């Protein structure tokens with residue numbers, strides 16, 4: 001039955017309140033308006049940012065909402081004026097939009113886009129400042145402009161990347177967030193050079209992707225730091241050459257790293273979201289040139305600090321969103337790289353579940369063995 005132009009009723013995991021189990025509901029998804037695309041989401045993974053917003057610590061977290069931002073699917077229908085995708089196209093929703101027209105997009109200095117960010121930050125679509133999700137008339141907020149924990153979602157046309165249809169959607173859904181973020185933090189934000197010494201704080205999906213990116217960039221040493229020593233074995237397969245567990249040292253971890261590296265690392269990456277680790281990550285950098293990139297997302301109210309002398313003496317503090325990749329332009333190339341076996345994706349998937357099991361999937365994220373859980377949305 002043709003669904004174009006109709007309201008679709010489908011299953012979605014609704015976060016009614018912070019920290020309360022998500023509920024699988026029958027949700028009404030309105031047709032896409034001008035400049036919008038309705039996507040049938042076939043697979044979605046969970047990212048720690050979903051857990052962060054669900055926890056209630058995200059100042060932009062609004063409830064009730066449909067979370068989810070790491071997914072792949074097929075375009076079901078498009079609204080007026082949408083030219084770059086059409087029904088049947090295979091796509092990855094992109095929480096970081098790319099309109100190619102705004103001040104940010106035209107600057108050539110950033111992958112951030114200003115076109116729809118004000119609307120996505122308050123859980124609505126830009127056209128009419130309303131949600132396309134509802135349950136019996138009650139609106140349910142969007143999340144990050146993607147809301148992929150629903151069998152159908154509506155996104156802005158600037159927030160969807162068309163990809164090669166041969167790519168397995170159950171794998172490349174990961175290219176919607178964590179893996180590109182880690183790779184891009186190294187390649188685009190830090191621009192790690194061959195021979196560099198790199199420190200990666202946090203060996204989850206994002207940290208491992210940093211290690212993978214650093215190995216590809218020719219780093220000579222990749223030091224992984226995690227409070228869970230079990231992480232090292234797996235991390236070796238992603239390029240980590242040495243491991244430090246801060247719990248096994250009396251000295252501050254930055255001092256341990258400075259001593260091990262003749263004055264500090266060339267690049268460090270914080271992939272946890274812990275502001276005190278962010279300080280260590282900056283302070284383990286080499287005087288004069290060491291650069292630290294903040295990747296982890298810290299909760300509302302958290303602030304970073306260091307002695308300004310750390311910056312006066314040449315260390316550089318940076319941050320990255322989606323690894324600096326321009327989403328619509330570059331996600332398709334990442335998919336191609338995966339198809340050519342130039343980047344890993346399958347190796348980050350440790351669990352496969354269904355939408356009905358989404359709360360179990362959130363629980364699994366606390367398990368040390370878990371990297372990404374991929375949900376099959378239609379089983």
Ligand SMILES: NC(=O)c1ccc[n+]([C@@H]2O[C@H](COP(=O)([O-])OP(=O)(O)OC[C@H]3O[C@@H](n4cnc5c(N)ncnc54)[C@H](O)[C@@H]3O)[C@@H](O)[C@H]2O)c1
Pocket residue numbers: 047048049052177178181201202203204205206207225226227228231246271272273274277294295296297298320321322323371
């Ligand atoms: N900037 C972006 O665009 C972006 C994109 C994706 C994810 N993120 C953020 O990146 C962070 C990492 O995401 P992930 O999915 O890899 O998370 P994860 O929870 O899988 O990994 C975090 C790792 O850090 C380790 N850890 C925790 N506390 C530690 C400490 N004090 N010292 C050392 N290690 C510690 C954990 O054992 C775990 O291995 C999250 O904050 C997430 O929200 C940011």
Ligand SMILES: N[C@@H](CCC(=O)N[C@@H](CSCO)C(=O)NCC(=O)O)C(=O)O
Pocket residue numbers: 047048049050058059060061096112117177297298299300321322
């Ligand atoms: N609402 C959050 C923002 C958290 C944040 O920084 N998000 C990252 C992506 S994390 C993906 O897993 C990001 O891209 N930020 C840039 C942007 O949101 O435009 C908060 O306020 O803490």
Ligand SMILES: [Zn+2]
Pocket residue numbers: 047048049050069070177178
């Ligand atoms: Zn994410």
Ligand SMILES: [Zn+2]
Pocket residue numbers: 097098099100101102103104105106112113114115
């Ligand atoms: Zn833009």
